[in-house]
Amino acid sequence: MGGFKGGGLNMSISIRSLTLNEYLLPGNASCPGCPASIGLRMLGKALEGRYVLVIPACCSTIIEGPYPKSSYGVPVLNIAFAASPSAAAGIKAGFEVLGKGDIHVVVWAGDGGTADIGMASLSGAAERNDDIIYICYDNEAYMNTGIQRSSATPYAAWTTTTITGKSEHKKNLPMIMAAHKIPYVATASVAYPLDFVVKVRKAASIRGMKYIHLHSPCPTGWRFPSDKTVEVGRLAVQTGLWPLYEIDHGVFKLSDICKPLLDKRNRKPIEEYIKIQGRFSRISKEQLAELERYVESLWNEIALMIEKSKMSEGGC
Ligand SMILES: Cc1ncc(C[n+]2csc(CCOP(=O)(O)OP(=O)(O)O)c2C)c(N)n1
Ligand code: SF4
Numbered sequence: 231m232g233g234f235k236g237g238g239l240n241m242s243i244s245i246r247s248l249t250l251n252e253y254l255l256p257g258n259a260s261c262p263g264c265p266a267s268i269g270l271r272m273l274g275k276a277l278e279g280r281y282v283l284v285i286p287a288c289c290s291t292i293i294e295g296p297y298p299k300s301s302y303g304v305p306v307l308n309i310a311f312a313a314s315p316s317a318a319a320g321i322k323a324g325f326e327v328l329g330k331g332d333i334h335v336v337v338w339a340g341d342g343g344t345a346d347i348g349m350a351s352l353s354g355a356a357e358r359n360d361d362i363i364y365i366c367y368d369n370e371a372y373m374n375t376g377i378q379r380s381s382a383t384p385y386a387a388w389t390t391t392t393i394t395g396k397s398e399h400k401k402n403l404p405m406i407m408a409a410h411k412i413p414y415v416a417t418a419s420v421a422y423p424l425d426f427v428v429k430v431r432k433a434a435s436i437r438g439m440k441y442i443h444l445h446s447p448c449p450t451g452w453r454f455p456s457d458k459t460v461e462v463g464r465l466a467v468q469t470g471l472w473p474l475y476e477i478d479h480g481v482f483k484l485s486d487i488c489k490p491l492l493d494k495r496n497r498k499p500i501e502e503y504i505k506i507q508g509r510f511s512r513i514s515k516e517q518l519a520e521l522e523r524y525v526e527s528l529w530n531e532i533a534l535m536i537e538k539s540k541m542s543e544g545g546c
């Protein structure tokens with residue numbers, strides 16, 4: 231298998247180069263086709279066990295299993311929503327004192343725990359530039375409690391609290407984090423696992439606050455067959471709805487996978503993404519047109535950020 235140079239990074243990896251060790255153990259409680267389990271597995275392979283997890287309430291606390299057992303092959307702190315980033319920073323400071331600063335402390339939180347309930351403390355950790363890796367696995371709703379909308383739920387999507395489709399667009403969390411001027415922000419998808427691994431390793435090589443937003447199609451909540459998680463994730467990227475990029479020390483870099491999508495003729499029609507998900511089964515023509523406008527404006531902003539980064543790299 232050929233190497234993979236993900237995220238515009240100077241790191242080339244292949245599936246075969248990853249450790250055979252598993253840090254998400256079999257027999258766990260995830261649903262079939264669960265994106266969180268793909269993400270957790272790849273996280274383990276990226277950091278090869280040199281990490282501890284801090285997890286607020288979410289599907290991943292259920293996947294972990296009941297105490298004293300755990301399906302995660304690393305230590306885990308389960309903590310209240312609002313405390314995850316500060317608890318992670320405290321653990322990291324403790325490791326530094328013990329001379330174990332090479333152990334990474336990773337917050338693994340859902341979109342509800344990140345974009346809504348834990349937002350204030352996440353912003354605080356970013357402002358302090360705490361030396362942690364924060365990963366939001368975004369399944370676009372509060373899945374663990376019964377598919378309620380979050381501020382990361384996309385426009386027009388059904389949830390049990392948006393039965394006619396959500397009226398607001400998805401909150402742009404990665405850009406909010408970038409506005410804190412932290413050293414590293416990236417978007418990723420469970421459908422492109424090597425790109426995710428490269429970005430996690432890049433984050434691990436940087437001191438200070440790192441934020442990775444991992445798009446995580448959820449068969450249970452989005453209403454698609456459990457063998458289609460990767461297909462749905464790829465379509466989100468290929469239609470332009472979920473652009474993959476990094477903001478590395480303020481410099482915006484579109485990931486290689488997404489470079490062709492700057493030309494809108496290379497983007498697949500949004501219908502291809504919508505039609506395989508039950509949560510969009512009642513979408514109207516007007517709502518679809520609004521989603522198309524959203525993608526257009528997203529990519530206009532990306533084109534501007536690329537220009538701005540070129541100018542700053544050129545010293546203008
Ligand atoms: C302060 C607080 N409010 C509400 C809850 C109940 N609760 C537990 S998990 C959860 C949903 C979390 O959603 P998300 O972070 O998106 O994770 P997911 O379940 O989708 O994996 C909620 C609301 C709680 N545990 N604590
Ligand atoms: S509801 Fe979705 S994210 Fe949660 S365990 Fe099931 S598949 Fe995974």
Ligand SMILES: [Mg+2]
Nearest residue numbers: 340341371372
């Ligand atoms: Mg969620």
